[in-house]
Amino acid sequence: MANERRVQMDTTYKKIRVPGKLFIAGEYAVLEPDGQCIVVAVDRYVFAEVRRSEENRIDLPQLGYSDITWTAEESKLFFNVTGPKLSFIQNTVEVCHQYISELGVTPVPFNLSITSELDDPSGKKYGLGSSAAVVVAVVTAILNSHKEVGIQPTKELIFKLAAIAHFKTQGNGSCADIAASTYGGWLLYSPFYGGWLNERVQANVNAYALVHEPWPGLIISSIVPPKDIRLYIGWTGSEMRTAGMIQRVQDFKDKNPVGYKDFIDSSRAAVSSLVKSFTEGNTNLALQSLSMNREALLQLSDQSDANIETPKLKQLIEIADKYGAGKTSGAGGGDCGIAFIQKGQDAESLKNDWKKVFIEPLDLKVSLEGAMVT
Template identity: 55%
Template sequence: MMTTGGIHSNSTYQPITIQVPGKLFIAGEFAVLEPEASAIVAAVNRYVYAEIAFSDENHLQLPNIGFEDIRWDVIEGKLHLYEQSPKLSFLQNTLQICNQYIVEAGIKLKPFTLRINSELDDASGRKYGLGSSAAVVVAAVTAILRLYKEEGISSSPEIIYKLASIVHFKTQGNGSCADVAASTYGGYLHYSAFDGEWIKDRLTEDINLHAFIAEQWPGLHIKKIVPPTELLLCVGWTGNEMSTYKMIEKIKRLKLVQPAAYADFLEQSIMAVHDMVDQFEKSDERGAIQSFARNRKALSKLGRDAEAEIETPKLQELIHIANKYGAGKTSGAGGGDCGIAFVIGELNASQLKEEWASSNIEPLNLAVSKEGAMEIRKADETSD
């Protein structure tokens, strides 16, 4: 059984432990929401952990957000949580969708206990913007699929990604799901999003999930890419959080009122991302940094045009320092959270982090996680 901090159950079943990485956007933010554009996203080595085991009753344990133990049941095909909170919406939909997927396979549902812990945020509660919601959903989906492995349920990356994306759209109704892809597949990804309107139109009450997942999703492209050997990613935290939703709304408004400015941004972002992917394939560090800087320039202009503070004064300082050693930019929607930089070699990385720290920008000890969602054997796991 799991020692203190894991699943507490009288069940004789050994818990399964799943590890899922967080994410950082590297290039292509905002543009990736358009069908003709793409992004580069990377998984990072801070993780969400899910522990799952069959049990006498259904339990959901989420200590990170203050829910130590929630009972739940399936009543007339619908999932019912015995405690309600907006914080539970993603996981409520995850349980509903995964249960439907299992039942469609002709398998009888059995009670289980699912416990999720996250290290994506700081122990003090500071949020770094590493894709917590996506990683939690990917962890829960992977855990449930692995639980039914002996009954023939597959947990391939494609199935995990698509089920988690369905949960995302059922809960939120929009987004690129690039964070879902990073947490599922790991490493650096060249990513193009599926058609969001297409998936929303298909998500009816009587949808067959197995058939839906087997389809080609229009626009979806996920490919692992490998950076040049000496190209190093550095991450700095600016000390404040931001709302992705509010930033996206301002960009949407620009698209409506200044279509030419938005079109110019889109063109510049598309070219920068595709060129950066080419430089990765050529193992050209300097070329990759130039493409990265080009994407930053497009995002900076987008922020000015949309009157959206993509680059806060602190992020501008982070980028200014990074440009002495390589190149820096915002990551994700900007407006706070993390900024990133690419430099060549350990010396430049070390000097950059020292200067960031002296300017009250916290260098985060992050690296790219080559592995995505996976089952692990934790050191504190023992058998009865």
Template identity: 50%
Template sequence: MKTTTHHIKVPGKLMIAGEYSVLEPDRRAIVVAVNRYMNAEIKKNERNLLSLPQLGLNDITWDSDGVEVNFSSSDSKLTFIRNAISTFNAFIAEKSIQPHTFSLLITSELDDSSGKKYGLGSSAAVVVTTITSLFKFYGLKPTAELIYKLSAIAHFKTQGNGSCADIAASTYGGWIQYAAFTSTWLLEELRKETPIRKIVEQRWPSLLIENITSPNDLILCVGWTGNVAATAPMVTKINQLRVSRPTEYVNFIERSEKAVSKLIESFAENDVHTAIISLKENREAIQLLSDSAAVNIETPKLKALIQLADKYGSGKTSGAGGGDCGIAFVQNNLDAQHLYHEWNSADILPLHLHVSKFGAL
């Protein structure tokens, strides 16, 4: 009897607006899924087998007590996948589904050929890819919300923080307005060892995931600086600002929320001009944060990327900054072509990304 191979495709993401402020309760961000994908193949196998050939990790085996996973390799790159599998295992165990052995192959288009990260959310995408693969393998038909929640739980088991906006983009696809769930609530549920099934059936406090439609004439341009961002030190400095100079921090939060709200309204009203202005205003809020926290969110290359983008529309950093990608909003293809040419001349690589209309498949 032929073994069925299931194929899975999960998009990467780009943060558009609301970085840093989205970590505060009920503060919104805009995130978008992009057409670079993580791909997987999963099928029945005599024993559990995992391969990530681009990371040099092939034929990794593992044992399980039915929930927890013990890989044959101690490579730290496997942590997200291990927690994704164990989270899923806990979920199906609570539904009295018997676990089966399988092989899982994961490949990625989210990084460059040398392995450098573009900042397209590979950690989130690999979790969503693993969870989605397991649902397909077991013949279950989950909602996007269920994939998102299990992926967020696995992410928090690994990292313990973050907005999970990238998980939302990889799961749902398209343009999304997003507000993060209350992280302290989820961490407390996990600490109490609340059953996974009970956690995912609840309404998560403050969580908002809603697909939105961009203005018809809006073109998203993406440029890569060639430098990989070191996010953790920047987040540490931002957290220090939150405690040591709360007035300045709150000022940033309010300015960021105002810009994001205006951007969301421009999408609803199909107003490309206001969208361009709103992106610029969110960039100004991030500059304020950068100055207040004495953290280099805009590297020299990101600053150059933005200054060139402002000639044709507006630009800003994407995500935590400090490297990786910058983005721009422009109104027509000719402006986009001119901008890509200028970015190339400034040693900034245009990525020619487009919005992925679908999420995890």
């Protein structure tokens, strides 16, 4: 764009807070065209601090990186340090740089520091969507640093730039975790068509044009659970790698398309039923619907040998079912499971029963606010 402008950033810190996420229902099925899931933001956060500087620099103390710097040549950035752990962040910075430049603004240098409480200080990883939250934090920090030239860091803009960076790095995924970290609260989410976005990313489509056009298939809608439902989360003590789980399910889809379609149909029916329970405020239907989704995932687990519901997750769910309803959360194979119980039920007994079999109840609540400047 003509008439390039250079913005002077505020020299004070801008502090950003971005929540983690948990899947409630619709895992795996959400990866299909027109799939849907329910996802929620939780009150553990990634924090970012950004301020004006003489040079571009990022510090990631928890990853052991400091003084990550870069120079720009047109729309391409050149970093002094590279590596797999940095690819998400570096692609995010580059996407934001492109977007700001295409507005006719010369991006100003900044210092950005990122820390996270999504994992336990002891090193335990809970599966709360760390990569997605970090990407959202970087986008939010950079956009808010350029508000002085009229950039409006809306939730939609933050989500789309973060999703572009995600696809630039990974090339696939639903980006439901990015939606939860951006918007906060309980969300009904239907992903954009991944092939469509991937083609446009690979073709180096102008970032400004891309974020300001409709994204086919994308639905992000705030929803509210029945007022008597309480959400509890338990951690199994083991971690898993989402990519490996997804690959096993993909192999099953290729080998047994009929069985896979049965799963998709069952999952969609369960998610639709759960959405209906939210709309109607129907607690009993919410419990039934969560169990329906558990059964669909259990069938997929058994048929695909993906081990979605591990013995420890099975214990977690069976205990949850005594008080309400339970299921795995996310890809399964470890990490967390969830429980819906009705207000008035003995939540302490649920948590104590989990502890007896070495399942750690997590002190998490829903974060109603997504990415924000604090």
